[in-house]
Amino acid sequence: MTLLAMVHALDxxxxxxxxxxxxxxxxAIRELAGSILxxxxxxxxxxxxxxxYRPIHEIDVALHRVRRGVLEKKANTESxxxxxxxxxxxxxxxxxxxxxxxxxxxxxxxxTNGTKDFLIADSGLSSxxxxxxxxSIAEEVAKLSQWVDAKEAASA
Numbered sequence: 001m002t003l004l005a006m007v008h009a010l011d012x013x014x015x016x017x018x019x020x021x022x023x024x025x026x027x028a029i030r031e032l033a034g035s036i037l038x039x040x041x042x043x044x045x046x047x048x049x050x051x052x053y054r055p056i057h058e059i060d061v062a063l064h065r066v067r068r069g070v071l072e073k074k075a076n077t078e079s080x081x082x083x084x085x086x087x088x089x090x091x092x093x094x095x096x097x098x099x100x101x102x103x104x105x106x107x108x109x110x111x112t113n114g115t116k117d118f119l120i121a122d123s124g125l126s127s128x129x130x131x132x133x134x135x136s137i138a139e140e141v142a143k144l145s146q147w148v149d150a151k152e153a154a155s156a
Contacts, residue, residue, distance in 0.1 A: 053145035
């Protein structure tokens with residue numbers, strides 16, 4: 001379960017509670033708790049696998065060097081309107097319900113629920129790409145580690 005999916009599940013639970021649908025909310029909480037526990041168990045295995053790849057900070061440094069291209073490519077792929085304000089990147093797409101902001105240090109906030117209330121905040125482009133692609137950080141790191149390796153081999 002991705003972080004975005006968890007946030008959306010919690011938002012749905014809050015809606016159920018506000019509508020006084022406590023039984024539905026309790027069942028949803030139990031289901032979410034089970035999913036989170038399953039994901040945590042899986043995550044322990046994935047973190048062990050991360051040692052086979054480059055450290056995340058090295059990947060983030062490599063991504064930062066090409067950040068403009070990475071961010072614009074993702075926005076274009078998703079058909080999101082974007083703009084730059086100096087070194088800050090923003091997407092405000094009410095039609096798709098996506099609001100994304102990335103500052104010059106690659107700290108980011110995102111909302112995909114159609115409002116400008118940012119639900120997720122983190123730093124580093126590797127975690128942003130994992131969130132946008134709906135995959136775990138381990139999956140994204142595996143892919144990006146290979147990208148960095150190939151890039152270094154090409155420049156050698």
